[in-house]
Amino acid sequence: MPQPGAVRGRRGRAGPGSEGGGSGGTVRARCGLGGRAEVAELRARLRAVRHTVLVLSGKGGVGKSTFSALLAHGLAADETKQVALLDIDICGPSIPKMMGLEGEQVHQSGSGWSPVYVEENLGVMSVGFLLSSPDDAVIWRGPKKNGLIKQFLRDVDWGEVDYLIVDTPPGTSDEHLSIVQYLSATHIDGAVIVTTPQEVSLQDVRKEINFCRKVKLPIIGVVENMSGFVCPKCKNESQIFPPTTGGAEKMCQNLSVSLLGKVPLDPQIGKSCDRGQSFLAEAPESPATLSYRNIIQRIQEYCEHHHLQEEKIIVSSVLSSDSP
Numbered sequence: 404m405p406q407p408g409a410v411r412g413r414r415g416r417a418g419p420g421s422e423g424g425g426s427g428g429t430v431r432a433r434c435g436l437g438g439r440a441e442v443a444e445l446r447a448r449l450r451a452v453r454h455t456v457l458v459l460s461g462k463g464g465v466g467k468s469t470f471s472a473l474l475a476h477g478l479a480a481d482e483t484k485q486v487a488l489l490d491i492d493i494c495g496p497s498i499p500k501m502m503g504l505e506g507e508q509v510h511q512s513g514s515g516w517s518p519v520y521v522e523e524n525l526g527v528m529s530v531g532f533l534l535s536s537p538d539d540a541v542i543w544r545g546p547k548k549n550g551l552i553k554q555f556l557r558d559v560d561w562g563e564v565d566y567l568i569v570d571t572p573p574g575t576s577d578e579h580l581s582i583v584q585y586l587s588a589t590h591i592d593g594a595v596i597v598t599t600p601q602e603v604s605l606q607d608v609r610k611e612i613n614f615c616r617k618v619k620l621p622i623i624g625v626v627e628n629m630s631g632f633v634c635p636k637c638k639n640e641s642q643i644f645p646p647t648t649g650g651a652e653k654m655c656q657n658l659s660v661s662l663l664g665k666v667p668l669d670p671q672i673g674k675s676c677d678r679g680q681s682f683l684a685e686a687p688e689s690p691a692t693l694s695y696r697n698i699i700q701r702i703q704e705y706c707e708h709h710h711l712q713e714e715k716i717i718v719s720s721v722l723s724s725d726s727p
């Protein structure tokens with residue numbers, strides 16, 4: 404098994420647009436699944452993935468990547484589970500830093516691109532690993548981004564995986580359409596939508612919910628992040644962003660979507676993530692960790708019990724023509 408921070412099978416560095424060794428064929432940089440051969444390639448690669456969860460947010464900066472990283476850490480705390488974290492936030496990849504993997508590189512082996520491992524049971528893939536410096540800017544148009552997303556799904560050798568967590572860019576863009584379409588070749592358990600309590604953020608969540616419904620992507624639920632602040636001295640809770648229209652709870656009720664939980668503001672979250680450490684492990688007793696644990700358990704229950712393998716909803720091919 405690979406060691407933390409190690410890669411499996413170092414055989415030459417991979418780069419955007421390069422071919423994964425396993426599946427061959429050049430990346431066709433456009434959105435849309437190609438012919439049967441391409442669908443078969445994706446299916447073959449993702450067959451060993453049991454559950455796939457997409458993490459979405461309407462706005463940037465609400466804590467989506469933090470949530471994805473901690474969801475992956477939380478699931479991987481069970482050593483019997485193999486977890487994969489895929490960062491498709493191509494223009495702003497923050498996962499390598501949050502996972503303590505800055506400066507790591509992706510390598511090719513005979514069976515494809517090797518993920519970078521945080522722990523033996525937690526592998527990560529991000530465009531950040533393909534950049535020579537974390538300050539490099541990726542300025543790509545849609546087709547090139549779509550090509551890389553397809554390459555990530557088709558060419559990364561994840562091995563047997565219980566949970567594949569996909570951190571997406573904010574909003575509903577080309578990348579979202581692509582990932583849903585490509586994963587439609589196999590399955591997606593559903594999406595978790597991260598928001599903050601302010602109305603401007605909730606407005607965008609409604610758009611995300613509409614997007615999911617249009618593309619028939621099941622919604623596992625909504626997480627309200629930065630929801631109040633628990634004073635570390637007196638344990639008093641204050642509302643830093645008081646919701647004016649009932650917050651995520653009311654919105655979820657109105658739209659018949661589950662509220663998975665609320666995560667309070669905790670300055671330690673930013674500190675742990677900036678050091679590439681798991682906040683859940685560093686602050687096991689904090690109210691934010693307890694809230695995270697509850698949410699992760701609900702996501703696991705959703706995946707394990709409500710969407711058994713044979714009942715998985717195969718996302719239909721509604722994306723093949725129109726954008727939502």
Ligand SMILES: Nc1ncnc2c1ncn2[C@@H]1O[C@H](COP(=O)(O)OP(=O)(O)OP(=O)(O)O)[C@@H](O)[C@H]1O
Nearest residue numbers: 463464465466467468469573629667668669672673
């Ligand atoms: N509950 C929380 N309490 C305190 N800080 C938080 C919390 N959640 C996230 N943060 C901090 O907020 C900042 C933004 O988080 P993050 O990068 O995860 O947002 P994002 O939604 O992924 O943004 P983008 O989509 O623009 O990449 C980070 O510094 C993170 O540490």
Ligand code: SF4
Nearest residue numbers: 634635636637638639
């Ligand atoms: S209640 Fe307010 S003033 Fe008192 S300790 Fe907590 S944060 Fe500080």
